[in-house]
Amino acid sequence: MKMVRAIVRPEKENDVVLALEAKGFPAMTKTHVFGRGRQKGLKVGPIHYDELPKVMLMIVAEDPEVPVIIEVIKNSAYVGYEGDGKIFVSPVTESYTIRTGEKV
Amino acid sequence: MLVEITAIIRRDKVAPTMRGLDAMGLGAMTITTVSGRGRQGGNVMTDLDREIPAEYDSVSKITRNLTPASFALVHSLTRPVFWIPKRMLQIVVSSGMKDEVVDMIMSVNRTGWMGDGKIFISPIEDSLRIRTGERGLESV
Numbered sequence: 001m002k003m004v005r006a007i008v009r010p011e012k013e014n015d016v017v018l019a020l021e022a023k024g025f026p027a028m029t030k031t032h033v034f035g036r037g038r039q040k041g042l043k044v045g046p047i048h049y050d051e052l053p054k055v056m057l058m059i060v061a062e063d064p065e066v067p068v069i070i071e072v073i074k075n076s077a078y079v080g081y082e083g084d085g086k087i088f089v090s091p092v093t094e095s096y097t098i099r100t101g102e103k104v
Numbered sequence: 105m106l107v108e109i110t111a112i113i114r115r116d117k118v119a120p121t122m123r124g125l126d127a128m129g130l131g132a133m134t135i136t137t138v139s140g141r142g143r144q145g146g147n148v149m150t151d152l153d154r155e156i157p158a159e160y161d162s163v164s165k166i167t168r169n170l171t172p173a174s175f176a177l178v179h180s181l182t183r184p185v186f187w188i189p190k191r192m193l194q195i196v197v198s199s200g201m202k203d204e205v206v207d208m209i210m211s212v213n214r215t216g217w218m219g220d221g222k223i224f225i226s227p228i229e230d231s232l233r234i235r236t237g238e239r240g241l242e243s244v
Contacts, residue, residue, distance in 0.1 A: 003224065003226065017186075021145055026141060026142070026143060026144070026145035027140075027141060027142045027143050027145075028140070028141060029112055029138050029139070029140040029190070029192065030138060030139045030140065030187060031136060031137075031138045031139075031192075060222070060224055090226060091226055091227060092224045092225065092226045093107070093225050093226060093227060094206075094223075094224070094225040095222060095223065095224050095225070096206060096210065096222065096223040097220070097222060098111075098113070098209070098210050098213045098214055098220035098221045098222065098223065099214060099215075099216060099217065099218065099219075099220040101210055101214070
């Protein structure tokens, strides 16, 4: 089992969520985060923004589903400019549903 | 060996969960305000006079792979709620305490209704207390 964490543009959040839902991944957790990338933020005229608002989506899925999720996010969050975001995949060893106590 | 327990729970269950963890001698945790949607893809606010038709469940699954919230939006039935406010607790413990903590979180948070949340366990390779530089088990 893996946790996929995608940090995407806030304006692309809806596109990504709808694309994932259409592929059968409706369950996820969302946090509003601030970050900066390799460009150390954004410079508009004399003003330097080093904390840019992003949306982090966290999805836990079985290993074979991970490439599908990554492909969906890659296509739906793509704009083509710096700041499109990152996808991180980390291991999850166990997962429980609290309502039923069921272990996956 | 350290593991991280990530519990995504109801907002009103944070205090009882914290009391339970305190009783086990685990005071340290990180709490994040998150929004979540489960397998149902959110929720639907039902008005008493405008009930969702009984067939929405089967129809949405067969025809468009829609979740209840999306179905409600498409058919302008009721107000869909796509994101439900939740709290995420992250606790790093030694792997020996893992089962005990998971059982406690489950018993405190279980109401039996959808939306009780999830618990994820993931491995932590190393941990470091910044103030003293202690590593591993002593640092949590």
